[in-house]
Amino acid sequence: MAVDLSRRSVIPYGPQHPVLPEPIHLDLVIEDEKVVEAIPSIGFIHRGLEGLAMKKDFNDMQYVIERICGICSFMHGMGYCEALEGIFEVEVPDRAKFLRTIWCEMSRIHSHLLWLGLLADGFGFESLFYQAWRIREKILDMAELTTGGRLIASVNKIGGVLKDIDDDMTKAILKNIGEIEEELKQIEKTFLLDYTVQSRLKGVGVLTKEQIHELGGVGPVARASGVNVDLRKRGYAAYKYLDFEPVTSNDGDCYARCNVRLHEVYQSIDLIRQAIAKLPEDRTLAVPVKGNPDGECFVRLEQSRGEAVYYAKATGGKFLDRMRIRTPTFANIPSLCEMLKGATLSDVGLLVITIDPCISCTER
Amino acid sequence: MAEVICPENRLFEITPEQLLPKTMEIKTRGFRLSQACAALVKDQIELSYSFAHDETYQLETFRIVTDQETEIPSITEIVPAAVFYENEMKELFGVNIKMINMDYDNKLYRIEVESPMAPKKPKEGE
Numbered sequence: 001m002a003v004d005l006s007r008r009s010v011i012p013y014g015p016q017h018p019v020l021p022e023p024i025h026l027d028l029v030i031e032d033e034k035v036v037e038a039i040p041s042i043g044f045i046h047r048g049l050e051g052l053a054m055k056k057d058f059n060d061m062q063y064v065i066e067r068i069c070g071i072c073s074f075m076h077g078m079g080y081c082e083a084l085e086g087i088f089e090v091e092v093p094d095r096a097k098f099l100r101t102i103w104c105e106m107s108r109i110h111s112h113l114l115w116l117g118l119l120a121d122g123f124g125f126e127s128l129f130y131q132a133w134r135i136r137e138k139i140l141d142m143a144e145l146t147t148g149g150r151l152i153a154s155v156n157k158i159g160g161v162l163k164d165i166d167d168d169m170t171k172a173i174l175k176n177i178g179e180i181e182e183e184l185k186q187i188e189k190t191f192l193l194d195y196t197v198q199s200r201l202k203g204v205g206v207l208t209k210e211q212i213h214e215l216g217g218v219g220p221v222a223r224a225s226g227v228n229v230d231l232r233k234r235g236y237a238a239y240k241y242l243d244f245e246p247v248t249s250n251d252g253d254c255y256a257r258c259n260v261r262l263h264e265v266y267q268s269i270d271l272i273r274q275a276i277a278k279l280p281e282d283r284t285l286a287v288p289v290k291g292n293p294d295g296e297c298f299v300r301l302e303q304s305r306g307e308a309v310y311y312a313k314a315t316g317g318k319f320l321d322r323m324r325i326r327t328p329t330f331a332n333i334p335s336l337c338e339m340l341k342g343a344t345l346s347d348v349g350l351l352v353i354t355i356d357p358c359i360s361c362t363e364r
Numbered sequence: 365m366a367e368v369i370c371p372e373n374r375l376f377e378i379t380p381e382q383l384l385p386k387t388m389e390i391k392t393r394g395f396r397l398s399q400a401c402a403a404l405v406k407d408q409i410e411l412s413y414s415f416a417h418d419e420t421y422q423l424e425t426f427r428i429v430t431d432q433e434t435e436i437p438s439i440t441e442i443v444p445a446a447v448f449y450e451n452e453m454k455e456l457f458g459v460n461i462k463m464i465n466m467d468y469d470n471k472l473y474r475i476e477v478e479s480p481m482a483p484k485k486p487k488e489g490e
Binding site: 050216326 | 412
């Protein structure tokens with residue numbers, strides 16, 4: 001079929017746009033109101049942090065890695081530590097594994113609630129946005145109580161963790177996550193059953209399981225298209241002691257991505273309860289790690305946004321030869337470009353949000 | 365208790381000529397591209413292409429040891445998702461990757477320094 005080029009135009013979208021939480025640029029080739037092709041551009045906030053790892057002491061570098069992004073901070077720090085622990089071949093104490101798991105799930109809750117708020121803002125439901133972020137404050141309070149920081153926890157160290165959670169704190173966490181669960185149930189109905197919300201999300205940006213596989217999509221984006229993958233099943237940290245199954249959906253649209261993330265908040269609440277119930281009595285938090293790293297290690301974690309890959313390589317010096325962090329958004333951009341094809345211009349912002357883009361992480 | 369699926373990561377050293385057939389072979393075995401990156405080791409560049417299997421959680425990595433002059437074929441025709449990885453390797457490490465499907469021509473990260481993580485070339489007289 002011949003293409004009528006006179007009906008085509010290119011619209012630059014971003015990096016500054018009211019709906020974009022972070023700077024990404026898309027050149028949208030549109031035909032009337034329909035997107036035919038999307039060409040992404042990044043590079044607005046590249047900071048060269050992987051290059052910095054080659055010039056900075058590997059112990060100090062941990063604090064830099066934790067600051068790649070505020071939302072993913074804890075798991076970045078943990079991924080870095082696990083990669084180095086893999087090179088040093090040290091086994092982290094059991095209590096540290098459980099504490100890491102609890103903080104991981106707290107991070108996931110605050111990340112998903114942040115995303116739910118941004119999604120509501122994206123489709124113009126301001127009060128829903130406020131409600132999601134109001135609930136999120138409770139988990140940030142727990143992060144502050146247990147680590148001292150609301151976003152940048154900075155409690156990981158190579159060989160374990162720096163802080164413990166005492167009995168009063170576990171009681172406060174259990175009380176708070178109970179409240180979060182109850183309050184989330186109230187707004188869940190609006191997210192999943194409201195007519196206007198459904199009309200904006202259902203059938204929009206559909207990606208099949210096969211497409212996701214081809215495009216290397218990860219995390220909730222992949223699970224919403226029926227890919228039953230969750231790296232926590234690999235059993236890192238204390239996940240091997242906990243009972244859970246990945247949350248999946250087969251619809252592959254924006255609604256499915258919302259549904260998956262929303263139910264992952266409940267799953268995280270359940271995992272925190274399980275972890276607290278099984279928290280080991282032995283309060284050893286870390287094992288000593290001496291010398292400089294020599295070797296290489298790949299570590300994969302299930303971050304809030306999906307699979308993150310940490311690759312560290314060292315040859316016995318105090319600087320790493322390479323620290324590579326492949327973040328979930330980096331892997332999800334090809335999926336975003338595919339889901340934009342055929343979408344209307346008014347849905348572009350919503351579709352960008354549904355991959356939960358974290359451009360700070362992507363560019364490092 | 366949840367079932368834990370944690371196979372060992374596997375690493376294979378290959379030559380640049382083997383990259384495309386190996387990529388095709390691993391793709392037909394149901395793996396997806398998980399990551400690709402370059403690393404500087406002394407005066408050489410190590411390329412790592414990691415493929416993950418979503419059912420078995422296996423991670424297999426192809427390792428190529430090369431230099432800036434050797435041509436590396438792009439895998440984007442087989443794995444479209446490799447586009448950003450290959451552009452990154454080319455821009456940051458100066459890897460000579462040919463025929464990337466959507467080559468950003470060293471403008472992915474918009475940095476002013478050419479190949480900042482590439483092996484340092486000796487100055488004249490050294």
